[in-house]
Amino acid sequence: MRITPAERRGLLGHRHLLAPGDRAGLVEDVAETLVGLHATDAASVVLSARARVREPSPVDVERALYEDRTLLRMHCMRRTLFVVPTDLVPVFHHSTSEAIARRERAVLLKHLAATGPARNERWLNAAETAALAALTRLGEAGAVELTAEVPALQETVVMSPGKPYQQTQRVGGWVLRLLAMEGRIRRGRPLGGWTSNQFRYSVAPEMPPMDPTEARTELLRLWLACYGPGTLEDLTWWTGWPNGQVREALGRIGPAEVEMAEGTGFALSADRLAAELGTDDAATPWAALLPGLDPATMGWKHRDWYxxxxxxxxxxxxxxxxxxxxxxxxxxxxxxxxxxxxxxxxxxxxxxxxxxxxxxxxxxxxxxxxxxxxxxxxxxxxxxxxxxxx
Known part of the structure; x- marks a missing residue:
């Protein structure tokens, strides 16, 4: 099967809920369809949703994130913050976040060790235990408030010592980020409005178990449903996984191979792709102003087709x-x-x-x-x- 760049552009409006007739009813529908919304810039979450729902409002995003908790902000693909459906959190966590957290912990321990032998894994575990106890007591707290409660979080590490860009950072930010990556705490309502990137934290419920191989397979299946066809490089770039893990997940899915301008690509199903290309929806004219880091802007490594x-x-x-x-x-x-x-x-x-x-x-x-x-x-x-x- 072959697909042209023009056909891929036609699919994008339908797949990404940007064509007028394809808008979603709720922000949860947008996050699920797009396999998460980029959240490194907090404003992008609201603006990406605004472009895709029939009656856009920041209140709807806040409801989903902080009241109904049907969406969660978490680090996952490429160590990037995304807003994802809560019921898919185990998929993102076990496919991606767990490995990122292990690397993050090793880096933090290395920086701590450079400050003295007492700053070891036991010291880090004690700091984490104290932070979790403080959060349990407070219910919810921002980084500054929590750091004031836990003396260990006020300790500092020197980044890039001796370099022109040397920085001194408090351990507190590292510890909170690591606890969030490990799924032990979660980000809540921001300290400012919906454009703020400073958040309150609370203790997270226990993470449901899931086999990492199954999680990677499911996440890749979701990507192919919205973004496919894509090349192996697209998949490896978007997930941040090693090539071997991407190939393993593809083998479990059994996707259809598609000829593209960039080379061989993969689609979830040849029949499904052919049916989508045959609909009139793909030809409906549409315009959109999308925010920085929008999923459509960042969905593929190879971008020449759009x-x-x-x-x-x-x-x-x-x-x-x-x-x-x-x-x-x-x-x-x-x-x-x-x-x-x-x-x-x-x-x-x-x-x-x-x-x-x-x-x-x-x-x-x-x-x-x-x-x-x-x-x-x-x-x-x-x-x-x-x-x-x-």
Whole structure:
């Protein structure tokens, strides 16, 4: 089976709930369909959901995260923060977070050892026990409050000693991040509004067991359902797993092989893919203003089929983090940013005709009105983002 870049762009609007007829009812539906929402930048969660639900509201995201707890913010793929459905947390944890936590613990122990022999694994275990006891007593606390309660968390380590970029950091942030990666605590409501990246923590319920091999297989199956077809490099990049683990999971799934411009790709099912390509939904015109680190912007390693390679240096930073982007029918056609006065500034990098420009202008006006009382700062601004806000 063969699929063209144009066909893949047509699928994206349907698969990613961006075409008007495919919008979701709840933010939980969005997080499940997209296999999580990037959450390193807290504002991205709300804005990614806004682009995909029929009646968008930050209140709906807050309800899911902090009241109903049907969504959870956690480190998983590529050591990145995502917001994921709570019922899928064991899949993300056992497929990915456990291994990340082991590496994080080893790095922290190495930094602690450099400060003296007393800073060993026993010392770290005692600090973690004290932090968990304090959280149990307080119910919920921010990092500053918890560090004040636990003296061990006030200790410091020196990062990159002797280097021009040497830093001194408190142990508290490391310990809380590690406990969260291990599933022993979880992030709660932010200390500020929905654009804040500082969170309260609470003790997490016990993590349900799951075989890591089964977890990896299920996570890859979910990715293929929304993002496939993709190459082996796409899968390895997105999951952050070694090649061997990706190949093992693919072997358990038995996907269909698809010929793409980038080479051989994998789809969950040839029949399902053919049926989706044959629907009229894929041809419905749509425009979207997506936030930095949106799943559509960051879903694949090979991106030439939806963004002109000549434009990538303007739209992604040097580490590959995508900034806020303007989309038309499955293609990144420009960038946008919110200026200090609230204005949504945008620029098209390609001309796709009057219909596209009018649709983007309408989306920008709607977003500006929706953000009327909110100001956001993109944590990973791309070069064009900086230019638009200058």
């Amino acid at each position: 963004v002109d390679p000549a434009h990538r240096p303007l739209l992604y930073d040097s580490a590959g983090n995508g900034g806020p982007t303007v989309w038309w029918n499955g293609e990144i056609v420009g960038a946008w940013a919110q200026r200090a006065d609230g204005e949504i500034a945008w620029r098209l990098l390609v001309d796709r005709g009057a219909e596209a420009r009018d649709a983007v202008e309408a989306e920008a006006a709607a977003l500006q009105e929706w953000l009327a009382h909110h100001r956001m700062v993109t944590r990973f601004p791309a070069p064009l983002t900086k230019e638009l806000t200058a």
